[in-house]
Amino acid sequence: MLRSLSVALLLVGVRLSSQAATPCPAAACTCDGGQTNLLTVYCPPDPSRRRLPLLLPTTQQLNFSGSGLQYLDEESFRGYQYIQLMDLSRNQIESLGAGSFAGLPRLTLVDLQDNIMEFIYPAVFTGMKSPFVRVRISGNPWHCNCALKKVWNEIRATSNLEVEEMVCASPKEHRGRALSTVNDICDEELSGHDIAIIVIMFVTLISAVVLHFLDMIVDLVKSRLLKSRDEDYEQKPRSNGSPTVEVDTSEIHNTRNSLGQHAYSRPAPTNSETRSMITKETPI
Numbered sequence: 001m002l003r004s005l006s007v008a009l010l011l012v013g014v015r016l017s018s019q020a021a022t023p024c025p026a027a028a029c030t031c032d033g034g035q036t037n038l039l040t041v042y043c044p045p046d047p048s049r050r051r052l053p054l055l056l057p058t059t060q061q062l063n064f065s066g067s068g069l070q071y072l073d074e075e076s077f078r079g080y081q082y083i084q085l086m087d088l089s090r091n092q093i094e095s096l097g098a099g100s101f102a103g104l105p106r107l108t109l110v111d112l113q114d115n116i117m118e119f120i121y122p123a124v125f126t127g128m129k130s131p132f133v134r135v136r137i138s139g140n141p142w143h144c145n146c147a148l149k150k151v152w153n154e155i156r157a158t159s160n161l162e163v164e165e166m167v168c169a170s171p172k173e174h175r176g177r178a179l180s181t182v183n184d185i186c187d188e189e190l191s192g193h194d195i196a197i198i199v200i201m202f203v204t205l206i207s208a209v210v211l212h213f214l215d216m217i218v219d220l221v222k223s224r225l226l227k228s229r230d231e232d233y234e235q236k237p238r239s240n241g242s243p244t245v246e247v248d249t250s251e252i253h254n255t256r257n258s259l260g261q262h263a264y265s266r267p268a269p270t271n272s273e274t275r276s277m278i279t280k281e282t283p284i
Contacts, residue, residue: 029041029042029043029044029053030042039056039058039059039060039061040060040061040063041055041059041061041062041063042063042064043063043064043067044066044067045066045067045068046067046068048068049067049068049069050068050069050070050071051069051070051071051072051076052064052069052072052076052077055080057079057080057081057082058082059080059082059083060082060083060084060085061083061084061085061086061087062083062085062086062087062088063087064086064087064088064091065087065088065089065090065091065111066089066090066091067091068091068092069088069091069092069093070091070092070093070094071093071094071095071096071097072088072093072096072097072100073096073097073098073099073100074097074098074099074100074102074127076097076100077100077101077103077104078103079103080104081103081104081105081106082106083104083106083107084106084107084108084109085108085109086107086109086110086111087111088110088111088112088115089111089112089113089114089115089136089139090113090114090115091115092115092116093112093115093116093117094115094116094117094118095117095119095120096112096117096120096121096124097124098121098123098124098126099123099124099126099127100124101124101125101127101128101133102126102127102128102129103127103129104128104129104130105129105130106130107128107130107133108130108132108133108134109133109134109135109136110133110134110135110136111136112135112136112137112140113136113137113138113139113140114138114139114140115139115140116140116141117137117140117141117142118140118141118142118143118169118170119142119143119147119148119151120137120148120151121151122151122154122155125155125158125161128160128161130160131160132160132161132162133160133161133162134162134164135161135162135163135164136164137163137164137166138164138165138166138167140166140169141169141170142166142167142168142169142170142179143168143169143170143171144166144168144170144171144174144177144179144182144185145171145185146185146186148166148179149179149182149185149186150186152166152179152180156180165178165179165180166178166179166180167179168182
């Protein structure tokens with residue numbers, strides 16, 4: 001009886017282990033292949049699904065088209081080194097995290113068509129080890145601006161990456177145009193860095209002008225105060241406690257003129273008078 005009980009427990013354990021290692025991530029998904037073979041996993045639409053479910057490491061192809069995914073990050077496909085094809089089209093993916101497809105040496109195709117992405121960062125494709133990957137991104141509402149144009153140019157310069165053409169959904173003036181054909185988009189707008197520099201320069205200029213005018217006003221007020229003080233000082237009579245004596249300068253001037261005229265009207269001395277004056281002045 002003890003032996004039969006052990007066998008029963010062993011069978012239960014094997015069954016639980018088999019259920020835990022089921023190839024399909026959810027009951028609604030279907031998987032082609034076996035646990036030891038490469039798998040093709042297909043999961044139908046599920047409104048409650050927001051992120052990629054847990055997969056087996058032997059997964060080779062993913063078909064999550066229209067399955068309700070909203071976000072992918074660097075952890076979404078970590079450890080799935082056999083994945084070659086990903087169909088992530090017709091989902092609600094709004095953004096992709098940096099390194100979303102890193103560490104996948106066999107990856108050849110990523111289908112991101114008909115999602116709701118308006119912008120993508122070049123860091124999304126960092127760490128890709130596959131020699132060549134094709135990325136389908138049409139059908140997304142791309143907002144074409146200078147930043148997206150720079151990202152597009154950077155992605156296109158990556159040697160092992162072929163990205164499908166981006167078609168602008170906004171702004172209105174570029175709607176329906178391929179982003180690669182919009183060459184003047186960076187001339188039409190300024191980046192946030194450029195705007196910040198312009199604002200700083202404008203504020204600095206206005207501050208300098210205001211300070212200059214303030215200095216001029218202060219100097220003007222000082223000069224007027226000094227002038228007013230000097231005028232008050234000149235108009236105020238000087239007093240040291242003694243009565244002020246007013247002198248008639250006109251009389252002094254007349255007296256000085258009369259004395260001068262008298263001196264010039266006096267006749268010159270004769271020779272005898274001159275000798276007499278010398279004799280008187282010479283001591284005996």
